[in-house]
Amino acid sequence: MANNILLQVNDIRTVFKTDDGLIYAVNGVSYTLGRNEAIGVVGESGSGKSVCHLSMLRLIPQPPGKIVGGEVLFEGKNLLALSSEELRAIRGNDITFIFQDPMTSLNPFLKIETQMIEGIMLHKKVSRDEARARAIELFHRVGISDPEKRLAGYPHQMSGGMRQRVMIAMALMTKPKLLIADEPTTALDVTIQAQILELINTLRKEEGMSLILISHNLGVVAGMTERIIVMYAGYIVEENTTDEIFAHPRHPYTVGLIRSIPKIHEKREGKFYSIPGTPPNLLNLPDACPFYPRCDRRSDICTKKMPPLATNGQGRFACYHPYEE
Amino acid sequence: MLRYTLRRFLAMIPTLFVIITVTFFVIRLVPGGPFSREKALPEAVLRNIEQKYHLDEPMWKQYFRYMGDIVFRLDFGPSFRSRVFTVNDIIKRKLPVSFQVGVEALAVALVLGLAFGLVSALYRNRWPDYVFTGVSVIGISLPLFVIASIFILILARWLHLVPVAGWGGFEYHLIPVLSLAWPYMAYITRLTKVGILENMYKEYVMTARAKGLSESTILVRHVLKGSLIPVISFLGPAFAGIVTGSMVVESICNIPGIGVEFVQAAFNRDYTVITGITVVYATLLVVMNFLVDMVYAILDPRIRYK
Amino acid sequence: MNENRELQLEEVQGVSLWKDAWRRLLKNQMAVIGGIIVLLFIVIALFAPVIAPYSYEEINFDNPQINQPPSLAHPFGTDGLGRDLFSRVIYGSRVSIAIGFVTGLVALFIGVSYGAIAGFVGGKLDEMMMRFADILYSLPYMFFVILLMVIFGRNFIMLFVGIASVSWMTIARITRGQIMSLKNNEFVEAAKSIGASRRRIIFRHLIPNALGPIVVYLTLTIPSIMLEEAFLSFLGLGVQAPMTSWGLLAAEGKGVITTYPWQIIFPGLALTLMLFSLNFLGEGLRDALDPSQKNKL
Numbered sequence: 055m056a057n058n059i060l061l062q063v064n065d066i067r068t069v070f071k072t073d074d075g076l077i078y079a080v081n082g083v084s085y086t087l088g089r090n091e092a093i094g095v096v097g098e099s100g101s102g103k104s105v106c107h108l109s110m111l112r113l114i115p116q117p118p119g120k121i122v123g124g125e126v127l128f129e130g131k132n133l134l135a136l137s138s139e140e141l142r143a144i145r146g147n148d149i150t151f152i153f154q155d156p157m158t159s160l161n162p163f164l165k166i167e168t169q170m171i172e173g174i175m176l177h178k179k180v181s182r183d184e185a186r187a188r189a190i191e192l193f194h195r196v197g198i199s200d201p202e203k204r205l206a207g208y209p210h211q212m213s214g215g216m217r218q219r220v221m222i223a224m225a226l227m228t229k230p231k232l233l234i235a236d237e238p239t240t241a242l243d244v245t246i247q248a249q250i251l252e253l254i255n256t257l258r259k260e261e262g263m264s265l266i267l268i269s270h271n272l273g274v275v276a277g278m279t280e281r282i283i284v285m286y287a288g289y290i291v292e293e294n295t296t297d298e299i300f301a302h303p304r305h306p307y308t309v310g311l312i313r314s315i316p317k318i319h320e321k322r323e324g325k326f327y328s329i330p331g332t333p334p335n336l337l338n339l340p341d342a343c344p345f346y347p348r349c350d351r352r353s354d355i356c357t358k359k360m361p362p363l364a365t366n367g368q369g370r371f372a373c374y375h376p377y378e379e
Numbered sequence: 380m381l382r383y384t385l386r387r388f389l390a391m392i393p394t395l396f397v398i399i400t401v402t403f404f405v406i407r408l409v410p411g412g413p414f415s416r417e418k419a420l421p422e423a424v425l426r427n428i429e430q431k432y433h434l435d436e437p438m439w440k441q442y443f444r445y446m447g448d449i450v451f452r453l454d455f456g457p458s459f460r461s462r463v464f465t466v467n468d469i470i471k472r473k474l475p476v477s478f479q480v481g482v483e484a485l486a487v488a489l490v491l492g493l494a495f496g497l498v499s500a501l502y503r504n505r506w507p508d509y510v511f512t513g514v515s516v517i518g519i520s521l522p523l524f525v526i527a528s529i530f531i532l533i534l535a536r537w538l539h540l541v542p543v544a545g546w547g548g549f550e551y552h553l554i555p556v557l558s559l560a561w562p563y564m565a566y567i568t569r570l571t572k573v574g575i576l577e578n579m580y581k582e583y584v585m586t587a588r589a590k591g592l593s594e595s596t597i598l599v600r601h602v603l604k605g606s607l608i609p610v611i612s613f614l615g616p617a618f619a620g621i622v623t624g625s626m627v628v629e630s631i632c633n634i635p636g637i638g639v640e641f642v643q644a645a646f647n648r649d650y651t652v653i654t655g656i657t658v659v660y661a662t663l664l665v666v667m668n669f670l671v672d673m674v675y676a677i678l679d680p681r682i683r684y685k
Numbered sequence: 686m687n688e689n690r691e692l693q694l695e696e697v698q699g700v701s702l703w704k705d706a707w708r709r710l711l712k713n714q715m716a717v718i719g720g721i722i723v724l725l726f727i728v729i730a731l732f733a734p735v736i737a738p739y740s741y742e743e744i745n746f747d748n749p750q751i752n753q754p755p756s757l758a759h760p761f762g763t764d765g766l767g768r769d770l771f772s773r774v775i776y777g778s779r780v781s782i783a784i785g786f787v788t789g790l791v792a793l794f795i796g797v798s799y800g801a802i803a804g805f806v807g808g809k810l811d812e813m814m815m816r817f818a819d820i821l822y823s824l825p826y827m828f829f830v831i832l833l834m835v836i837f838g839r840n841f842i843m844l845f846v847g848i849a850s851v852s853w854m855t856i857a858r859i860t861r862g863q864i865m866s867l868k869n870n871e872f873v874e875a876a877k878s879i880g881a882s883r884r885r886i887i888f889r890h891l892i893p894n895a896l897g898p899i900v901v902y903l904t905l906t907i908p909s910i911m912l913e914e915a916f917l918s919f920l921g922l923g924v925q926a927p928m929t930s931w932g933l934l935a936a937e938g939k940g941v942i943t944t945y946p947w948q949i950i951f952p953g954l955a956l957t958l959m960l961f962s963l964n965f966l967g968e969g970l971r972d973a974l975d976p977s978q979k980n981k982l
Contacts, residue, residue, distance in 0.1 A: 113588060115580055146591030153589075158582040162681055163604040172600070173590040208680040221586075405832060520961050522912055524919055524935050525953035528942055532950075536943045543943050623828065626920055631939050642920050645835045653835065660828070 060232060060264050061087040066124030066134075068102075068109045068288075071117060078339040079105045081288035081360075082124070089231070092258065092265040094275025094296070096311065097285035100333045103268045104236050106285070110134075111145055128232075147177040150225040152254075154237040156217035160209040166220060167205040174227040185227075192223035196253060215246035222254060226261065233258060236268045251278060272311050276300065284308050287334050287344035289360065294369025304369070304376035306349045343373070351375040380676065380683045387672050391665050398661040399449065402654050403442055445654075455655035466655035469640055474659060476546060477629065477636035481621050483552060484559035488617065492564045493610065496571020503576065511568055518565035523624050527558040527631045544633035555628045562624075563617045567610055574606030581605070604678055611674050618667045622660055706897070709973040716969020722962035730778045737772035742927060744768060752945050762947040764937060770948065773929055774955050780930040781956065785911040788849045792910070793903055796853035800860030807865070815861070818854050830913065834922045844923055848913050852906055859902050897974040904967035908960045915956055931956040 068080040080102045087093060097103045108114045110126045110133060126133040128149065133141060150173075153159045161169055171185035180188075186205070193201035196219040209217055218238060225233055235254060239247040255278050258265045267275050275282055275296070282299045284292040284307065292305040303309045310329040331348035343349075343356040353375065361372045436444075448454040455466035495511040502508050518526070531554055535543040541550045578584060579602060587601045626638035637656055644652035676683040710716055729736055744767050753763040761770035803814040833847040917923030918932030919939070926933070931952040938949030 111589065113585065142591040142593065144591070146589055151586070151589035153582060153586060155582060159586045161583040161587070161601055161605075163679060164600070168600075169586075172587075172592065177591060208684065210681045211684065224590075402832075520964060521957055522915055522953065522960070524915075524939065524949070525957055528939075528946070528949050528953060531942050532946055536946070623916075627916065630920065631942070642831075642922065645831055645922060648835060653832075657828070657832075 058088045059086055060089045060091070060129065062127040063087075063110065064125045064127070066106060066109060066126060067122045068105055068114065068119060069122055070119050072337070075338045077336045079119075079288050079336060080109060081339070083285070083288075083290055084124075084363075085283060085290065085293065087232070087264055087266065089264060090262050091281070092267065092279045093281040093283060094279035095266060095268045095283045095285060096270065096272055096275055098270055098333050100287070100336060101270075101285040102288035102336075103285045106288075107234050107236065107266060107268060111149060111151070112141060113145075113151075143177070146173045147228050148230050149232045149234065150228065150230040152218075152221050152225050152233065152235040152238050155241045156214050156221055157241065159221060160217055162209055164208075165205070166207055166209065170205065170220070170224055170227065173224065177228050188227060189223065192226055193220075195226075195257065196220075196223045198223070214242050215250065218242060218246075218250055219253070222250070222257065226257065229261065230263060232264045232266070234266045234268070237270070238267075239274065240269070240271075247274075254278070273315055284311070287336060287339065289344065289372060290363060290370075291345065291373065292369065292371040293363075294371075298368055302377075304371040304378075305345075305373045306351050306375070306377065307345050308371075309377055310348075349375075351377075383676055383683050384673065387669055391669055394665055395658075395662060398665075399446065399654075399658050400442070402657045402661075403445060404438075449658070455651060455658070466651050469652060470637065470655060470659055473635055473637040473640050476634060477625050477638055478663075480552065480555050480559065480628070480634065480636065481618070481625060483556045484621050485563070485614070485618055487556055487560040488563035488567055488621075489610075489614070491560070492567025493571050495564070495568040497575065499568060499572040500575035503572075508572075512572075515565035515568045518561040521562075523558065523562070523627045524631060526561055527554065527628055530554045530558055531631070544631075546634050551632075551634075555625075555632045555634060558628050559621050559624050563613075563620065566613060566617070570609050570613055571606060574609050575602055578602045578605045607678060608675070611671060611678065614674075615664075615668045615671045619664055622663065706970075706973040710969055713969040713972060715965045716973075719962035719965030719969065722958065723966060726778060726782060726959055726962075729775060730782045733775050733779055737769075737775040739769040739772040740776075742768060743772070752941075752948075754945070755947055761951040762945070764948055765941070765945075770934075770951055773934060774931070774951055777929040777931045777934050777952060778955065778959075780924055780928055781911055781914060781932070782959070784844065784848070784914045784924075784930070785907045788845050788852065788910050788914075789903055789907040791845065791849040792852040792906060793856055793899070795849065796856030797860045797899060799853065800857035800862075801864050803857070804861035804864030811861070815858075818857060821851075821854060830917065831920075831922060834917065841924070841928075844914065844917070848910055848917075852910055852913075856899060856902050856906060859898050863898055901967060901971045901974060904963060904970055908963040908967075911956065911960065911963075 063086070064084050065082045066080055066084070067082055070077040070079055083102070083106050085093075095103045095107070105114060105119075109119075109121050112121065112134065114121075121134060124134065128144065131140075131144075133144065136144075160166075167186065167189065170189040171182065174180060174185050174188060175182065189205060190201040193204060198204055198216060198219050204212070204216075204220075209220075212220070222238075233254075238254065239250050242250060251274065254265070254267075257263075265279070267278055269275050272282075279296055282294065282296050283290055284299075284305065286307050292299070292303070292308045294302075294304075299308060300312065303312055307329070310327075313327045314329060316326055329348055334344045334347070341360050342358065343352075343361055346352050346356045349356070355374050361374050363370045363372045365371075453467075455470065495515075499508045499511045521529075531543060534540045534554060541553045545551055575598075584597060584601050587597050592600075622638075625636060626642055628634070629636040629638040630642070637659070640652065641656045641660075643649075644656065734740075750759065750763045751767045752765055753759055755762045759769050759771060761774060764770055764773070799814065799818070803811040830847040830851055833850070834843060914923055914930060915932030915935065918930050919936045921936060924930040924933050934952035935949050935956075938945070938947075938952065942949055
């Protein structure tokens with residue numbers, strides 16, 4: 055059923071213009087997302103995972119950024135080609151965002167209520183009272199006690215964890231079809247992280263939403279998603295079902311990521327493993343495998359051309375020397 | 380909010396107290412008194428004068444007498460220089476003039492500054508931005524008397540739009556107000572522009588954008604308040620600057636204001652007038668800062684819900 | 686697996702900070718023009734007796750040329766006593782510039798010492814010193830200077846002291862900031878390890894490295910000092926006759942703005958030109974030494 059595909063991303067490319075040259079932030083990302091499906095997008099800082107998804111909704115500042123190619127088909131409509139009004143009708147309505155840092159993502163000058171209801175009042179044309187009722191209902195569902203008091207208050211009166219719950223509730227106000235969560239727990243205490251992730255997981259299943267969960271932490275996406283996309287230097291370097299990624303990782307970067315997850319039950323002698331080297335400079339990125347300097351399976355061909363995404367049935371990967379297992 | 384207001388209000392009192400005290404003693408450190416420059420007066424006359432103005436009493440007694448007069452009767456005492464007028468007379472006559480000019484200048488600076496800053500931010504790197512930025516740079520760089528002179532020459536001498544100097548109806552206000560306002564308008568323009576541009580991509584503005592709000596809604600509802608904060612903070616120093624600047628402007632435009640009185644009193648070492656005007660100025664500044672704090676608290680909830 | 690496969694990041698050739706800054710400064714046209722004009726003014730001031738066609742008080746008693754508009758004989762016109770304005774402006778530049786630079790240096794000296802000590806020692810002393818400076822800073826400074834002038838009389842020395850006493854604070858703050866961030870740098874550890882005394886560390890090691898922003902603020906403080914002198918002199922509380930400064934010349938012209946405008950215009954222009962040039966130079970220096978600060982208020 056073609057209608058099962060909610061989002062189809064085709065070869066999206068984004069660059070940033072700086073005084074020193076062009077920064078190639080997103081270099082041809084393509085994938086498909088179905089209805090009610092949850093995928094994780096994993097990568098280090100600079101991998102382009104955030105920029106990619108911000109670009110899909112045209113949320114990056116242009117200038118200095120520029121989306122230079124590709125299409126993003128949401129229910130058949132190309133988000134990159136829509137007019138401003140048409141795009142804004144979808145943004146915050148059918149597709150909503152949860153950002154990383156709850157301390158700075160809420161406007162400190164406005165009441166919580168204002169920020170909660172402005173989206174739904176704009177998109178669904180409901181009355182103020184109806185919007186308020188929905189906000190209170192959602193506050194209950196995300197576990198915020200005393201919702202009326204919280205609505206009348208301000209962000210600085212809340213803890214980080216609570217603010218993130220507000221963000222989650224805010225993202226659900228319009229009953230979106232797709233929720234994009236960009237590192238929703240990175241800025242939170244470890245103890246709160248699990249709660250928030252649990253909450254997102256539960257809610258999305260209840261609402262029947264699709265979820266794109268962006269994180270630098272494989273562990274975070276492991277429990278919440280059916281498929282995982284691994285990004286590096288603006289490219290997709292591997293994609294597979296969650297089980298397969300962990301059982302049979304193909305790309306050396308993925309392997310490295312998995313290896314660096316500390317596992318409590320394994321005895322470890324010496325230091326924790328971390329992938330040697332540092333992420334590449336995206337400035338004037340050459341057409342070669344960006345993981346080359348840090349890879350222990352590299353060879354000459356890796357510097358000649360960026361390996362294309364190949365598939366062998368299950369999943370895809372971009373490497374000339376993938377792990378076989 | 381109420382507690383914050385009260386706290387701020389009460390804080391004004393010790394400040395004023397300190398200012399009056401310091402001014403009182405500092406002025407009296409002056410070697411030679413207010414009468415020491417006239418031709419040598421006969422001993423008897425001198426003693427009489429000193430007695431009349433209580434200058435023969437010990438310092439602390441003079442101080443308490445002075446304080447008492449101010450606090451209980453709001454009486455700043457007689458002018459040493461002028462036999463006819465008391466300090467209160469002088470202040471009553473001249474302060475309203477300066478106050479009018481000062482407040483008008485501040486208002487013009489604020490309104491124009493915000494407007495120009497907004498336009499500069501929205502039309503960044505296009506001609507309105509360049510024009511307003513250019514105008515601002517000129518305002519900040521020119522000394523006040525040059526600005527005032529230019530206005531006089533152009534508006535009064537050349538275009539005959541307003542009278543050259545003096546005081547009266549509205550047309551007499553134009554040159555002094557514009558001259559005083561220009562540098563501060565320049566600063567406010569810049570502050571507003573930078574404030575808006577910096578806020579346009581703050582995280583919480585991104586959140587608003589991700590909700591699908593239009594850019595104009597985002598600007599008015601989310602960006603503006605944050606951008607106003609540095610402007611409001613600037614109003615305190617701006618007012619202080621306008622107060623000092625008024626001395627020059629009143630001098631050039633021949634306005635019977637309190638600024639020129641102050642300078643004159645400084646020349647004449649007229650203790651009471653100097654102290655009186657200093658206290659008035661200080662009070663104005665303190666009250667102004669209080670008002671700024673209030674507006675601040677209204678804008679930023681983090682301040683009032685401490 | 687222990688091999689170091691550190692990515693060889695492109696290493697930019699380490700260029701000395703000052704050379705790099707100099708290069709950037711030269712590229713900034715406005716700053717260069719500003720610098721040239723400043724130098725020109727300084728030269729004119731130094732060689733005033735040679736350059737000025739008349740002395741600043743010369744009056745032609747036989748044929749007094751009172752209040753003449755600009756002409757070939759008198760490029761800036763003459764004043765109410767028949768003195769050549771061009772010469773007076775040139776002589777006036779000596780006082781204005783001297784006050785600007787000398788007071789600037791005094792403020793520099795006070796400010797740097799104060800800020801360096803506060804920054805280096807830190808802790809309670811720093812807190813007290815900065816609190817004191819903050820209080821001073823919040824007073825409307827002109828007031829303060831005027832009061833000082835009233836108390837101690839209107840002489841030249843007091844003018845210096847008065848203006849310097851309100852100008853040192855920004856430099857102190859900048860110095861303190863710089864010192865604090867440099868304090869924990871390696872070369873301080875190295876100096877300490879050879880047993881250098883604290884005073885030596887402050888003056889021989891920290892200050893030279895903190896110099897960048899200090900120089901910048903010096904070039905931005907000098908114009909404000911010159912403005913303050915002009916302000917005071919304009920009101921009659923600054924420089925006194927027979928000396929002249931641009932502010933004093935402007936004061937003399939203020940009564941006759943509409944009839945003999947050149948008498949206030951030319952001193953005003955001279956002051957303005959100097960201020961503009963110093964400001965451009967200062968901004969250029971700031972951009973050259975720290976490009977990340979570009980376009981900030």
